[in-house]
Amino acid sequence: QVQLQESGPGLVKPSETLSVTCTVSGDSVSSPSYYWTWIRQPPGKGLESIGYIYYTGSTNYNPSLKSRVTISLDTSKNQFSLNLTSVTAADAAVYYCARARRVIVWVSEFDSWGQGALVTVSS
Amino acid sequence: ETVMTQSPATLSVSPGEGATLSCRASHSVGSKLAWYQQKPAQAPSLLIYGASTRAAGIPATFSGNGSGTEFTLTISSLRSEDFAVYHCQQYDNWPLTFGGGTKVEIK
Helix, strand or coil: CCEEEEECCCEECCCCCEEEEEEEECCCCCCCCEEEEEEEECCCCCCEEEEEECCCCCEEECCCCCCCEEEEEECCCCEEEEEECCCCHHHCEEEEEEEEEEECCEEEEEEEECCCEEEEECC | CCCEEEECCEEEECCCCCEEEEEEECCCCCCCEEEEEECCCCCCEEEEECCCEECCCCCCCEEEEEECCEEEEEECCCCHHHCCEEEEEECCCCCCEECCCEEEEEC
């Protein structure tokens, strides 16, 4: 059974870069069957998809965040990571990593989620 | 971007009763609609995909219906563990978008 676990600093200063890593067990980030994704949820609010990466290294980002987001893959550690630059208070959220099924070439539903990493933005 | 709207925001139901949650898409997403359950301080978990297919291990008390722009999630008989927030999500087009959630609370 696949498990995903986020890790990263819980506190980031405004204008700095938020970095969160997802460690995958029970599956391989090199699997051609899935996309590896990031989703966030500000406290008390709804869910927002951030972006995803495929084992080939190809990525797709939410246009609302595209200029600030980078998602990368480390197959040797079976991990993928999120970097979000120039953070503001609006970026404070629980950041989830999740696995999404790949159907033909399209991203499908999120079938497994990490427990989430709370990130606070404050000086 | 496809906007997903869920109603009601909160649903008060007695244990053993049924509940129907609604989700509307701003334009057609076909059957590319998923439902998730989220309990306090937990990550969402997949209930339904393809608008009506239950995920592995999900009991038959959960059923999904709809296509195009109108979708429903029905819980036939609520148990204590079913009181949670439910999110719908479309995966027809990028960015994938979620509704604002419906909280099902104990009446």
